[in-house]
Amino acid sequence: MSTTADVTVAPRIESMVELKRMANRLRIEIVKMIGAAGSGHPGGSLSEVELLTALYFRVLRHNPKDPHWLDRDRFILSKGHGCPALYAVMAEAGYIDRSVLGTLRKMGSPLQGHPDRRFFPALEANTGSLGQGISLGIGMALAARLDKKDWHTFVMTGDGEIEEGQNWEAAMFASYHKLENLTVIVDYNHQQLDGFLKDILDPAPLAAKFEAFGWRTLEIDGHDFNQVIPALETARAAKDGKPVCIVANTIKGKGVSFMENNPAWHGVAPKPDEVAAAVAELEAAAKKI
Amino acid sequence: MSSTTVPNAKPKFEWKMGVATREAYGQALVELGKVNPNVVVLDADLAKSTFSAKFQKEFPDRFFTVGIAEANMVSIASGLALAGKLPFASSFAVFLCDKGMDQLRVGAAYSRANAKYVGSHGGISIGEDGPSQQSVEDYALMCALPGFVVLSPSDEFCARALVHRMAEHDGPAYMRTGRPKAPILYGPNDTFEIGKAKQHGNGRDVAIIACGLEVSYALQAQAQLADEGIDARVLDMHTIKPVDEAAIANAAKECGAIVTAEEHLLDGGLGSQVARAVGKTCPAPMEFVGIDNTYAESATPDQLMEKYGLTAPFIVKAVKAVLKRKSR
Numbered sequence: 001m002s003t004t005a006d007v008t009v010a011p012r013i014e015s016m017v018e019l020k021r022m023a024n025r026l027r028i029e030i031v032k033m034i035g036a037a038g039s040g041h042p043g044g045s046l047s048e049v050e051l052l053t054a055l056y057f058r059v060l061r062h063n064p065k066d067p068h069w070l071d072r073d074r075f076i077l078s079k080g081h082g083c084p085a086l087y088a089v090m091a092e093a094g095y096i097d098r099s100v101l102g103t104l105r106k107m108g109s110p111l112q113g114h115p116d117r118r119f120f121p122a123l124e125a126n127t128g129s130l131g132q133g134i135s136l137g138i139g140m141a142l143a144a145r146l147d148k149k150d151w152h153t154f155v156m157t158g159d160g161e162i163e164e165g166q167n168w169e170a171a172m173f174a175s176y177h178k179l180e181n182l183t184v185i186v187d188y189n190h191q192q193l194d195g196f197l198k199d200i201l202d203p204a205p206l207a208a209k210f211e212a213f214g215w216r217t218l219e220i221d222g223h224d225f226n227q228v229i230p231a232l233e234t235a236r237a238a239k240d241g242k243p244v245c246i247v248a249n250t251i252k253g254k255g256v257s258f259m260e261n262n263p264a265w266h267g268v269a270p271k272p273d274e275v276a277a278a279v280a281e282l283e284a285a286a287k288k289i
Numbered sequence: 290m291s292s293t294t295v296p297n298a299k300p301k302f303e304w305k306m307g308v309a310t311r312e313a314y315g316q317a318l319v320e321l322g323k324v325n326p327n328v329v330v331l332d333a334d335l336a337k338s339t340f341s342a343k344f345q346k347e348f349p350d351r352f353f354t355v356g357i358a359e360a361n362m363v364s365i366a367s368g369l370a371l372a373g374k375l376p377f378a379s380s381f382a383v384f385l386c387d388k389g390m391d392q393l394r395v396g397a398a399y400s401r402a403n404a405k406y407v408g409s410h411g412g413i414s415i416g417e418d419g420p421s422q423q424s425v426e427d428y429a430l431m432c433a434l435p436g437f438v439v440l441s442p443s444d445e446f447c448a449r450a451l452v453h454r455m456a457e458h459d460g461p462a463y464m465r466t467g468r469p470k471a472p473i474l475y476g477p478n479d480t481f482e483i484g485k486a487k488q489h490g491n492g493r494d495v496a497i498i499a500c501g502l503e504v505s506y507a508l509q510a511q512a513q514l515a516d517e518g519i520d521a522r523v524l525d526m527h528t529i530k531p532v533d534e535a536a537i538a539n540a541a542k543e544c545g546a547i548v549t550a551e552e553h554l555l556d557g558g559l560g561s562q563v564a565r566a567v568g569k570t571c572p573a574p575m576e577f578v579g580i581d582n583t584y585a586e587s588a589t590p591d592q593l594m595e596k597y598g599l600t601a602p603f604i605v606k607a608v609k610a611v612l613k614r615k616s617r
Binding site: 132 | 329350351353355356358360363365366367368369370372373374376391392394395396399401
C-alpha cells in the first residue's frame with residue numbers, strides 16, 4: 001500500500017479539443033474491442049464516453065502507476081456491462097497497455113466481460129448484477145468519513161438499472177447520512193435491453209425522484225464537456241451535506257450513426273464490416289474536431 | 290489439521306444454560322471494537338435482537354443501522370471492506386441471506402471482500418414467529434458461495450471465540466447465531482479454530498457430527514447410547530465450510546458409521562458437506578438428522594425441535610439405523 005501524496009500524477013487533458021479527440025479515440029477503441037470480442041454492449045459503452053473521459057482526465061484524484069493509493073478517489077461502474085468504455089479510458093490513462101484492449105472477453109484477459117477485480121485489481125468493485133453500485137459506494141464513502149479522509153466516491157449507474165429497488169434503499173441511506181462525499185452519475189440514455197425506457201418502466205422524472213430522496217441533483221448534457229466537467233467538479237467539491245446525483249442525458253450508441261438510438265445495439269457486437277463502417281465514421285468525425 | 294479432543298469429555302447433563310449465541314456475538318463485537326478501530330457494525334433494524342446493539346452502545350460512531358434494507362446493508366458492508374474497514378453486518382439469518390443473496394454473491398464472495406455477516410435467529414428454534422422468520426436454508430445458501438467461511442457455533446464460548454476468528458480471517462465469512470439460550474458446553478479456556486472440529490469422547494462405534502444447538506442434543510444422545518453400550522463420539526462441527534475433512538475421515542475410519550445432525554433442511558447443509566468428505570476419504574454408511582423438505586410452523590422452540598425430528602431421541606434412532614448398515 002502506497003501513500004503517495006502527489007496529486008499531479010493524475011493524467012490531465014486541459015484543452016476541450018484534446019478532450020473531444022480522446023472521446024473520439026475511445027469510441028473507436030470500444031467499437032474495435034467489442035467487434036474483436038464478438039460480444040459485448042456497445043450502446044451503453046458509447047453513451048458514457050464523455051463522462052468517463054472527464055472523470056479520468058480532469059476530475060478523479062488518482063494515479064495509474066499506483067492504483068491502490070489509499071487517498072485516491074473511488075470510481076464504481078455499477079452498470080458493469082459498460083466496461084469496454086472503462087477499460088479503454090483506463091488504458092489511455094495508463095493503467096494497462098493499449099494492446100491489452102484486444103483481449104476483451106478472451107480467456108485469461110484482465111478485461112473480463114463485466115468488471116472483475118480478480119483479473120484487473122485496479123478496478124474498485126466487481127459489478128454486473130445491476131443495482132448494487134450505489135450501496136458499495138456508500139460503504140466506501142462511509143469508510144472515508146470514518147477515516148477523516150477527503151477522497152470522493154463516484155458511482156455510475158445506468159438508467160434502466162435505476163429500476164432496481166436496491167438503488168432506492170441506497171438513495172434513502174445516503175441522504176439521511178449526509179454523504180456529500182458520494183456522487184452518483186446516471187447515464188440517462190433512455191434505453192434498456194428490451195427497448196426504450198418509456199415503453200418498459202420509465203423512471204422519469206428521474207432528477208425529481210432523487211431530489212425527493214434528499215439528494216442534490218444536476219441535469220446535464222452528458223456529451224458536452226462544458227457541462228460534464230463543471231457538474232463533476234461541483235459534485236466533488238460539495239460540502240452542503242447532500243449526496244449529488246448527476247442526471248446525464250446521453251445518446252445510446254453515441255457517435256456511430258447506425259447504433260444511435262437503436263435499442264438493437266444494447267448487447268450485440270458489430271460484425272467486421274460494421275466495425276469498419278463505424279471506425280470510418282468516427283475517424284471522419286475526428287477530422288472535424 | 291486434526292480435531293481437538295475435549296479432555297474428560299463425559300456426557301454432561303448438569304448443563305447450565307448460558308446466554309444465546311446471538312448475545313455472545315454482541316459481547317464479542319464489543320471486545321473487538323475495543324482493540325480494533327477498523328471494526329464497523331451494521332444492522333437492519335434488528336440490533337436489539339441480533340445483539341449488535343451492544344456495539345452500538347459502546348461505539349455509536351462506528352455503528353450504522355440501515356433500516357429495513359438488507360440488500361443495501363450487505364453491499365455497504367462490502368464497500369466498507371473494499372475500502373479497508375472490517376465490517377460486521379447482522380440481521381435475522383433468513384433476511385440477511387435470502388434477501389441479501391445476490392449482494393453476498395457479487396459484492397462479497399465474487400469480489401473477495403473481507404466482510405463478515407452474522408445471521409441470528411437461525412433454524413426453527415426461533416419458535417412462535419413461524420416459517421417466514423425461520424432460517425432453514427442459510428447453510429446451503431452460504432456454503433454455495435465460493436470462498437465463504439460458514440460457521441454455526443454451539444454455545445456462547447464457541448460463538449465468542451469464532452467471532453474473533455472471523456475477524457482475523459482474511460476473506461468473507463458468515464456465522465449463524467441462535468435465538469434461545471444455549472447450554473454451556475465449553476469454558477473460557479477452550480480454544481476454537483476455523484475448520485477444526487471439537488471432539489467429545491473417543492467412541493469407536495459411531496460418530497455423531499453436529500453443529501449449533503444440535504451439538505447439545507448429540508451429547509444427550511451420546512449419553513443415552515452409552516447406557517445401552519454403544520460408544521459414540523461427538524464432533525462439534527462449528528465450521529461447516531471449510532469442513533474439517535481430517536476429523537471426518539478419522540471418524541469414518543475409526544467408527545465406520547456416521548450420523549449428522551443440524552437445525553437446517555437436509556438439502557445442502559452440514560450433512561451434505563460431511564457426506565462429501567466421507568465419500569472422498571473413507572466411505573461409510575450415514576444417516577442424517579435435519580428438517581426433511583418442509584417448512585415448520587408456530588410453536589414453542591422445544592415443541593418444534595421435537596415435532597421436526599431434531600431432538601436427542603431422533604439422533605439415537607438414526608444411530609441405531611446406521612449401525613444396522615455398518616459392515617463390521
